[in-house]
Amino acid sequence: MVAWELKANGATPESEGQKGDHFVGHYYVVYDQIYRSQVAELIGKGLTEEEAKQKAPILLEARETLRKWEAGDADTRAIWKSMNAWVYDGFAKTYERLGISFDLEQYESQTYLLGKDIVDKGLRDGLFYKEEDGSVWVDLEKEGLDKKLLLRSDGTSVYMTQDLGTAVERLDKFDVDRLIYTVGNEQDYHFEVLFKILKILGYETRDRLQHLSYAMVQLPDGKMKSREGNVVDADDLMAQMHETAAEISAERGRLDGLSESEKSDLCEKVGLAALKFHILKIDPKKGEVLPQEKKLICLRESYPEVLQRAATELNPALMANYAYDLVKEFNHYYQSTPILVEDRNLASWRLGL
Template identity: 50%
Template sequence: MNIQNKIEQKVKEAISHLHQVDLAQVEFQPTRKDFEGDVTVVTFPMLRQIKTNPVQLGNAIGEYLVENVEEIVSFNVVQGFLNIVLSNKFYLSSFEAIANNSDFGKAEVNEYSDTIMVEYSSPNTNKPLHLGHVRNNLLGFSVAEILKASGRRVYKTQIINDRGIHICKSMLAWERWGNGETPESTGLKGDKLVGNYYVKFDQEHKKEIASLISEGKTEVEAKAQAPVLVAAKEMLIKWEAGDEEVKALWEKMNQWVYDGFEKTYKTLGVDFDKNYYESNTYLLGKDVVAEGIEKGVFFRKDDGSVWIDLTEDGLDEKIVLRSDGTAVYMTQDIGTAIQRVKDFAIDGMVYTVGNEQDYHFKVLFLILSKLGYEWANNLYHLSYGMVDLPTGKMKSREGTVVDADDLIAQMTQTAKSISEELGKLGEYSSEEKEELYKMIGLGALKYYILKVDPRKRILFNPEESVDFQGNTGPFIQYTYARIQSILRKANLETDGMELPQSYVLHEKEKELIKQLQSYPDTIQLAAENHSPALIANYTYDLVKEFNSFYQNVTILGTPDEAEKKFRVQLSKSVGDIIKSAFGLLGIQVPERM
């Protein structure tokens, strides 16, 4: 039982003893900096059940707690706030538990743990990953790691959109204008090569539209009748019919893209336990629709199309099968969700998809619930805002996207320029410097994106993110490296150290221990809210607290050996938690910087 739970239990006990009233809950808040105390109980809500004034009530509870909770040494009351002072011994014991637990903060997976699947990335195979995919991947990967740390069993997955007219556009353009180019012959990553032909298709399509309009066609007619689009549609029909030549081209070009994606994923530091492919899943769900019609969940219209009426749920009617019997995306998503539960026996899923799909997921989850799947209550749409650049919006078909690989390279170069300007890496070899630039650049990128609430839109500024001051990845990485430098200079054995209970904590030491204590709760809260931002900002607060400690107390220069050992151990524990928290964000930390 943690101290807050213990205090809550004793406060309820006090109210029952003093006033014969059963409290449903006790409200806590952090003690304000200008008052003495470590935990504050808010007594105002209790006055709804107890007829007295808040100061008298606070004093009565405080006296009861001092008598009955050994960790509490004193209290003070300010209006309706009971400020509780915890003992020096409590903080020493608490810190000893933290220091001797290499996995502090993380909950263990056991036989009762929920199994959650997290879907992220899910790109199209007609273009390389871009800045929007970067946010998606970083969010999905981090949420998966946070859920793991909170005690869930987690599977990471993506569904690759490898079929459809957009794929055929790239294929047709390469067939007509590619002259047999390959990733090997051009030196381009496969996803970039294929993406170039997607752009080429759009260019040729626009030329044909302009030509047809000049011949008297309307814009709508010209777009639909442009020969290159007609040819792409014919290619899709051949693909669906299993044409061997088209299938062979599709497999070859998709493999180029998969190989390219894999390199980007490796650089980003994200991975997957299972890939699903739309070419395998696009027929899933049709049998579920047939069952749903029998159950009365779906209904058939006169033209043969199948719908669900969600108007009573505040939504509208939604089609699940076209009149020709073909599936829509909703049908596939229904079937794929059911398939995943069969494959992995999962209890819930997290879909990492941009907020433009909010309505789609409301409908999907509601349909699955109406079909009787209990696990539908454990589905979550990790809805996130788009990433904007100072230059404006990105468009894939026009080739104006910010390529993920180019962005990572730019971040590495920015880290290099700033590091050289600051002159921080004089002792490093060239290879060590390049590795560190990449670590700083990627850390800056990931932290800048993950520190923001997922639902908010981001204006991404590469230069601003690579700053060694303020709420940035490099600032936190630098603090971690500073701690490692302290540990090297101290050269003390810190593992399994027992602390003298007579040691009196400095106020800065106590504040740092308080910050460490809140790490497990922060992980649970971040998991509950599917928000890496809570971990990112916790880590920044911890680093600020450490830097205040570093500036206000002597660590290695103190003549008291016990004090020195304790402060070195405290520094080590802070470093361990920074590394652990940044690991949940997918960010590496350097031993030297």
């Protein structure tokens, strides 16, 4: 919200011709860029890195925006409502394309007050404690964990506050036998703490709560980071799978005799089915790296297409740039990937590549 107010000049997804989630995601990246720049500037002025991270102007502005939001400020809520609608509209289109629907949608914005009430009650009951700055914490060191912040010193909520409210609402409202959180393994510790706090609050969690943790799909150089814009977008991935299905189907003659709409429908079904199967066939605990081998093979296999384009467009620069990219990728691959490994089949395959 802060980045949008600073940089958007009133732009909307409609005015920019973007899906709502992509549009808002752009300002998520913009916020991080401004934040990093301000932190670096403050460090240059003599602050420690930790001090700079806490005193960056845009961070302070974001905290003030959160305070206004929780206080019910009309202007802040109006902007939040618009941006939320943009995001969920974009999400809905992606889910619809994937054939995914939900029986019930819950939002942290509707449960954070319950979470704050739960924390206040826990504080009164002596389960939590308050620091001198007014922040509220729970001490889980005896449980082999750590101390966890539950309310900031200005009274605003944190993720744990909101998750407490959401969990209690689900447990009380639905009387569930099992409540399964399907969330990435980056949040393993968070859910361990959440379940421990709920147990302290008197909720039976042993057989009712489960974090179905899954590993992440990563890029060769590390994990994707939405905040830095270093992601493979689901919409782009689906479009690519559709295109790949169309190319392969055409080569095999499976589109012969079909109308354009029938071709598109078939390629959509085949492409998305392949994508879903590829993800589902991987053990959720193992995750997957989008390896350099795949990138290298895709680049190598694009040679006929690049050659055809260069000839058709009478543009030898396309081939020159392709050759440069291919050599650069091979060089990077051989520098970062061991060839002579114990697995003879793998070694032979890599040598062949």
